[in-house]
Amino acid sequence: MSLVNVLLCAVLMLLPVVMLLFSRSSSQKKLKEPPGPKPLPIIGNILDLDFKRLYVSLCSMSKKYGPIFTVYLGPKKMVVLAGYETVKQALVHRAEEFEDRDINPMFSDFNQGHGILFSNGENWKAMRRFALSPLRDFGMGKRGSEERIIDEIQYLKEVFKQFKGKPFDNTGPVTYAVSNIISAIVYGSRFDYSDPVFQDMVHRSSANMKLMGSPSVQLYNMFPWLRSWIKNRNLIMINRGQVINQINELVEKLQESLNPQDCRGVVDCFLAQQKKAEESGEKNSFFHRQNLLYTVANLFGAGTDTTAATLRWGFLFMAKYPHIQDRVHEEIDRVIGGRQPVMEDRKNLPYTDAVIHEVQRLADVSALGVPHSTTCDVTFQGYFIKKGTTVLPLLASVLNDENEWESPHTFNPAHFLDKQGRFVKKDAFLPFSAGRRICVGESLAKMELFLFFSSLLQHFHFTPPPGVTEDQLDLTPVVGTTLTPTPHELCAVSRIV
Structure with a gap:
């Protein structure tokens, strides 16, 4: 039986409870709630939304209903925040009221309340507080990470060189390289790209990121009783189980040689804290194995x-817009020449820095953002939002806000340059979200993007495969939890610097 037929049967079966699901108390009726399209019984507004490009549907709705509006994903109510000013006001100025994470059925199944990304309350506070400390200690935003990234760049360059300018899909090598940075910080060492365990962990984690954004999993989140029919949900859980087992095996190996006075990475720091809690007889400690495994899984997935x-x-945009790539080459050659770029160079490479920021803005890999939940009853911009309501800060509406960006739908590095060609920060540049739930790895990601991009552009010129023009390169994203490029091949032609 297809999912559509299952859903239709469900509607007929659940009609008797429609009035219960959509009823409002008399006191709430008097309160002004955010506007939105009228929901249908049971299915809500799902017929008004394109679940293959949900962020596009929601951005379109914001033009009709304004910067704060309500949609129903099945019976579940969600308030959407659109535009820079509205998102900033909620996540930054009203942070405490909007700080909880909305944990849908899939995230609940996946994380079971453990880790950082999809936990709330004291567990979230303890794990975030813990993660920030060793991440800083092991180089997040510091020279230690810069050296790790530069070392990893050498491995990635060698892989690119092996193709001798011929077309290849760079997905695997780039993903392995980036994953190795967080792996070195978490475990204390990197993996060889050919390591089958490493490859399996990376592939399963990447697969889950795509599957979690699939329409069928979104349907499961709306109607959890459909779980037996949702193949993608079952695949996610199989992948999750395997990755957690692999992480556990790595943790056990590290535990055998643990020296609490000489921690090699985040795992060692956690194990040292766990040992300290056990020795002191601390009850209800958050430093237990499940939190360790899921925190590492969160960092591994989000950090890759x-x-x-x-x-x-970025490489695809450079192949698509060769005139922009040429300007990046010229600036890097003039300022750096043939030596290895370092973070200190960023201030002297304003155009390259602007290009990297514009890649982040237009690629908009976290277009939907991650749902929050209100911690109490909130009156926001004149509207009432009940405690526990799902709230979605729509990052696509921020990075494409027509009030903030001169040409929001085109690749334009001038968004980040003044008239003198100097780099300028933009307040509406929020690819990592904002407020208390901002990405814990923001500073590390910024360092990775600058060093990988500038180093690879220093050594390679990216072009479409022979017979393919720049105009034929497809910029349509593959939609999962993040927006990734459509599978493609590029040529990385070595340059003489």
Whole structure:
């Protein structure tokens, strides 16, 4: 039986409870709630939305209903925040009221309340607080990470050189390289690209990022009782189980040689904290194995997919817009020459820096953002939002806000340059979200993007495959949890610097 038929049967079966699902108390009726399209019984507004490009549908709705509106994903109510000013006001100025993470059925199945990304309350606070400390200690935004990234760049350059300017899909090598950075910080060492365990972990994690954004999984989140019919949900859980087992095996190996006075990475720091809690007889400690495994899984997934996707978008944009690539080459050659770029060079490479920021803005890999939940009843911009309501800060509406960007739908590095060609920061540049739930790896990701991009552009010129014109390069994204480029091949032609 198809999912559509299952859904139709469900509607007929659940009609008796329609009035219950959509009823409002008399007190709430008097309160002004955000506007939105009228929902149908049971299915809500799902017929008004394109679940293959949900962020596009929601951006279109914001033009009709304004910067704060309501949609129903099945019976579940969601308030959408659109545009820079609205998102900033909620996540930054009203951070405490909007700080909880909305944990849908899939995320609940996947994380079981553990880790950082999809937990709330004291567990989230403890794990985030813990993660920030060792991530800083092991180089997030510091020279230690810069050296790791530069070392990894050498491996990636060698892989690119092996293709001798012929077309290839750079997905695997780029993803392995980026994943190795977070792996070195978490485990204390990198993996060889040919390591089958490493490859399997990366591929399963990347597959789950795509599957979680699929229409069938979104349907499961709306109607959890459909789980037996949702093949993608089952695949996610199989992948999750395998990755957690692999992480556990790595953790056990590290535990055998643990020296709490000489921690090699995040895992060692966690194990040292766990040991300290056990020795002191601390009850209800958050430093237990499940939190360790899921925190590592969160860091591994979040620290790989978005940055790797952004780099791949960057190389694709360079092949698509050769005149922009030529200006990047010219600036790098003039300022750096043949030596290895370092973070200190960024201030002297304003055009290259602007291009990287524009890649992040237009690629918009986290277009939907990650749903929040209100921690209490909120009156926001004149509208009432009940405690526990799902709230979606729509990042696509921020990075494409027509009030903030001169040409929001075109690739234009001038968005980040003044008239003198100097780099300028833009307040509406929020690819990592904002507020208390901002990405914990923001500074590391910024460093990776600059060093990988500038180093590879220093050594390679990216072009379409022979017989393919720049105009024929497809910029349509593949939609999952993140937006990744459509599968493609590029040529990485070595340059003489």
